[in-house]
Amino acid sequence: xxxxxxxILLFSYYRDAELRGADLILRLINRPDTAELQTNLARHLADxxxxxxxxxxxxxxxxxxxxxxxxxxxxHLRRKAGVPTTLLELLTLTYVVEERSGKRYEEHAARPDxxxxxxxxxxxxxxxxxxxxxxxxxALKELGKKEGSEKLAAALARYRAxxxxxxxxxRANEQKALQEIAAVEVGPQ
Numbered sequence: 001x002x003x004x005x006x007x008i009l010l011f012s013y014y015r016d017a018e019l020r021g022a023d024l025i026l027r028l029i030n031r032p033d034t035a036e037l038q039t040n041l042a043r044h045l046a047d048x049x050x051x052x053x054x055x056x057x058x059x060x061x062x063x064x065x066x067x068x069x070x071x072x073x074x075x076h077l078r079r080k081a082g083v084p085t086t087l088l089e090l091l092t093l094t095y096v097v098e099e100r101s102g103k104r105y106e107e108h109a110a111r112p113d114x115x116x117x118x119x120x121x122x123x124x125x126x127x128x129x130x131x132x133x134x135x136x137x138x139a140l141k142e143l144g145k146k147e148g149s150e151k152l153a154a155a156l157a158r159y160r161a162x163x164x165x166x167x168x169x170x171r172a173n174e175q176k177a178l179q180e181i182a183a184v185e186v187g188p189q
Contacts, residue, residue: 002182003113004064005184007058007118008059008062008064009177009178010174011059011062011066012067012068013072013073013174014051014055014104015052016074017072017101018052018055019048019052020073020075021048021074021094021097022048022049022052024074024083024093024094025048028041029042029045032087037139040136040139044094044132047128047131047132051128054125058118071170071173072170073166073167073170075170076166076167076169076170077093077097077162077166077167080163080166081093081159081163081166087143088140088143088147088151088152089155091136091140092152092155092159095133095136095140095156096156098129098133098136099133100163101125101129102126102129102130102133105125105126109122109126140152
C-alpha cells in the first residue's frame with residue numbers, strides 16, 4: 001500500500017470538509033445579532049480555517065499537495081439538507097456536523113498506525129471540536145427556549161437524518177478513492 005498517497009488523499013478530504021465548513025460559517029456569520037454569537041462564530045471560523053491549514057501542513061509534510069475534492073462531505077450534505085437560512089438551522093446543522101467531525105477525528109486517532117505529528121493535529125482539532133459542541137449546544141438551548149423545544153428537536157432530527165445519508169454517500173466515494181490509491185504500487189521511495 002502507498003500509505004503516503006493514501007494519507008494525502010484522506011487528509012485532503014478532511015481539509016475540504018474544514019474549508020467548506022468555514023465557508024458556510026463565513027456566509028452566515030453576520031446573521032446573529034448578539035455580541036456573544038458573533039464572537040463565538042468568529043472564533044469557530046478561525047478554528048475551521050486553522051484546521052484546514054493543519055491538514056495542509058500534514059499533506060505538505062508528506063511531500064504532497066492537497067487534492068481537490070470534487071464531491072466531498074459538505075457538497076453531499078448541501079444536497080441532502082440544503083443551505084440553512086435561519087439561525088436555528090445554522091446552529092443545528094453546525095452542531096450535527098461538529099458531532100461527525102469529532103467522531104471522525106477520534107476514530108482516526110485510535111488507529112494503530114497514526115504518526116505522532118498527525119496525532120498532535122488530531123488532538124488539537126478534537127479540543128476545538130469539543131468547544132464547538134459546547135458553545136453551539138448552549139446557544140441551541142437558549143434558542144430552543146425562544147423558538148420552542150419541539151422546533152429545536154425537529155431541526156436536530158431533520159439535520160441528523162440528512163447528515164447520516166450525506167456522510168454515508170461521501171464515505172462510500174471516499175473509501176473507493178482511498179482503495180484505488182492503496183492498490184497502486186509504487187517503486188522505491
